[in-house]
Amino acid sequence: MEKHRAIPPGYMTVGELAKRMNTTVRTLQYYDREGLLSPSAESEGGRRLYADKDVVKLHQIQCMKYLGFSLDDIKSRLVSLDTPEQVAYALAELAKNTRTKLAALSESLQAIEALRDEVLQMHSVDFQKYVAIIMNLKMKNDYYWVVKHFDNETLDKFTNRFGSDINGAAEIIAATNQLLDKAIQFQEDGVKPESDEGQALAKEFWDKIVEATGGDMNLIGKLAELAESETGGGGSSEYGGDGSYVKKQQLANSYLEPALGIYFTKLGINPFEENG
Numbered sequence: 669m670e671k672h673r674a675i676p677p678g679y680m681t682v683g684e685l686a687k688r689m690n691t692t693v694r695t696l697q698y699y700d701r702e703g704l705l706s707p708s709a710e711s712e713g714g715r716r717l718y719a720d721k722d723v724v725k726l727h728q729i730q731c732m733k734y735l736g737f738s739l740d741d742i743k744s745r746l747v748s749l750d751t752p753e754q755v756a757y758a759l760a761e762l763a764k765n766t767r768t769k770l771a772a773l774s775e776s777l778q779a780i781e782a783l784r785d786e787v788l789q790m791h792s793v794d795f796q797k798y799v800a801i802i803m804n805l806k807m808k809n810d811y812y813w814v815v816k817h818f819d820n821e822t823l824d825k826f827t828n829r830f831g832s833d834i835n836g837a838a839e840i841i842a843a844t845n846q847l848l849d850k851a852i853q854f855q856e857d858g859v860k861p862e863s864d865e866g867q868a869l870a871k872e873f874w875d876k877i878v879e880a881t882g883g884d885m886n887l888i889g890k891l892a893e894l895a896e897s898e899t900g901g902g903g904s905s906e907y908g909g910d911g912s913y914v915k916k917q918q919l920a921n922s923y924l925e926p927a928l929g930i931y932f933t934k935l936g937i938n939p940f941e942e943n944g
Contacts, residue, residue, distance in 0.1 A: 675717060681715055682707070682715075682716050684718075700716075702743070704746070705722060728758055729742055731766070735765055737765070745761065843876055844873075848917070848920040848924075849916075851920040851923040851924050852920055854866060855919065861930055866927045867930065867931055870924065873924060873928070
């Protein structure tokens with residue numbers, strides 16, 4: 669740190685920097701102690717002096733703090749600002765972090781608005797369902813709205829099944845969704861439900877349903893009832909926002925139902941009858 673008898677051009681005291689950057693002297697002193705922003709020089713009288721480059725660095729700190737980074741994160745991301753390349757790199761990193769934060773904020777806003785819409789469609793306050801909807805929104809499950817149709821017993825079973833394991837639940841949802849798409853494609857391609865391909869799909873779909881429910885046949889039955897009630901009457905534009913889920917389920921069911929019927933017949937079982 670350089671020593672100066674007086675304050676030279678291009679330098680400012682901690683008070684002047686605080687005023688210029690709309691912060692407090694105490695905050696700047698704290699940043700100094702934490703190793704985030706130390707003065708560039710010191711006068712012979714002991715006054716701590718900051719240079720113009722410190723203003724740029726403080727702006728970088730303030731932006732990252734505003735974006736929600738902890739001081740430890742900020743400290744690890746700060747780079748030297750001694751060359752144009754280093755300044756450009758710091759700005760590029762800040763821009764990237766800003767875009768990431770904006771994307772996260774946009775997702776949060778969409779989740780808040782989606783939850784608000786679901787709350788208004790429910791007839792009573794039910795925080796258990798609110799939490800379940802939020803968890804499904806976080807895992808980007810397009811069928812989060814189904815939760816509001818669950819009774820408490822069904823919701824409890826799903827919650828006990830997955831808990832906070834969002835990744836596990838998301839993987840099953842994604843895999844099941846792919847199987848629905850495959851069933852629709854088989855139907856369009858004329859692949860018969862009784863064919864080897866159709867039966868392989870039926871087995872894969874049933875195995876995935878059992879995995880999702882932990883083999884709880886009562887829960888499987890409730891899901892089947894829900895799907896039947898939402899698709900049997902042609903569906904409502906409420907579901908899936910534009911009715912896309914209902915349409916997809918109808919198309920997939922028209923293939924999967926006979927395929928599963930043949931699959932169960934070959935096995936000599938009817939899991940729904942056997943489990944009431």
